[in-house]
Amino acid sequence: MSNSDTAxxxxxxxxxxxxxxxxxxxxxxxxxxxxxxxxKKHAGNMNWPIIYINDHFGIWQADIAAIIKKxxxxxxxxxxERLEPNENDYFLIKPKHSAFYGxxxxxxxSELSISHLIITGIAGNICVLFTANDAYxxxxxITIPKDCIASNTEKDNEYALTIMKDIxxxxxxxxxxxxxxx
Numbered sequence: 657m658s659n660s661d662t663a664x665x666x667x668x669x670x671x672x673x674x675x676x677x678x679x680x681x682x683x684x685x686x687x688x689x690x691x692x693x694x695x696k697k698h699a700g701n702m703n704w705p706i707i708y709i710n711d712h713f714g715i716w717q718a719d720i721a722a723i724i725k726k727x728x729x730x731x732x733x734x735x736x737e738r739l740e741p742n743e744n745d746y747f748l749i750k751p752k753h754s755a756f757y758g759x760x761x762x763x764x765x766s767e768l769s770i771s772h773l774i775i776t777g778i779a780g781n782i783c784v785l786f787t788a789n790d791a792y793x794x795x796x797x798i799t800i801p802k803d804c805i806a807s808n809t810e811k812d813n814e815y816a817l818t819i820m821k822d823i824x825x826x827x828x829x830x831x832x833x834x835x836x837x838x
Contacts, residue, residue, distance in 0.1 A: 662838075663770045664699040666692070666708045667755055667777030667784050669739050670724055673731040677808040682731040684806035684813070685778050689738050691803040691831040692776055696739070698835045705768050707746040709755040709787075718749045753783045756790040765796075772797040774834065775826075780805035781816040788820045798826040801834050 669692070673682040699706050708720075715722045720741060728736055741747050751758045765773075773796045775788050784805050791798050800820050807813040820826040829837075 661770055662702070662772045662774065663705040663707055663765065663768065664696065665755060665773050665775045665777070665787065666696070666706065666739070667775065667787055668711055668779070669708065669777050670710050670720075670727050670736060670741075671732055671778065672713065672727040672729055674729070678731065680808045681779055681806060682735070684808065684810075685735055688803055688806050689735055691801070693738055695774070695776065695801060695804055695831040695834065698831075698838070699774070700744070702838060704774075705746060705770065706741075706744070707748065707761070707764065708741045709748045709750050709759065709761060711783075712749040712751065716749070718747065720747045723749075754786040754790045755783070756787065756794070762794065770796075772799065774799045774801065776801060776804035778806050779812075780807040781812040782807075785816045785819060788824050788826055792824040792826075798824060799834065800826045800828050801831045802828055803830050803832075 696706060713723055713726050724736060724740060748759050748761055755761050773791050775784055775798060777784050788798055802817055807816060817828055821828045
């Protein structure tokens with residue numbers, strides 16, 4: 657892994673959790689925010705692009721402030737305050753589950769000469785998994801820090817990690833190991 661060809665992808669972390677199993681996902685997400693925050697700080701220190709790719713929540717103008725305002729509630733407040741994008745981060749919206757489908761992500765990664773993706777975020781068994789699958793089909797090297805993804809249940813998360821490791825050949829690690837290795 658070269659430092660100059662790596663990007664940190666953060667999927668759907670700005671979220672309102674107002675859906676079936678949202679309470680469970682919110683709790684799982686809160687448990688991983690410290691590790692994701694440490695990894696994000698490391699990515700910034702390494703000058704890796706940090707790319708948030710998020711559900712639009714009905715706001716198609718890709719207005720991060722409006723999306724944060726719409727998503728901020730009791731379930732999301734602590735997550736958003738710790739992990740909201742800053743002015744140096746990229747922010748894209750997505751219409752469906754994969755960060756690649758119907759977005760400018762592939763073009764952005766090409767412009768930045770990125771070949772290695774560290775994929776984080778929620779839900780591990782849906783949007784993170786679909787993003788990893790599309791990254792694999794586009795021949796990106798994939799790393800998944802298992803303590804930086806969350807699903808509704810631990811079982812769902814483990815299942816997604818198994819698929820990403822065994823089928824998509826993703827490197828499964830932890831944020832701490834990734835930070836220490838780079």
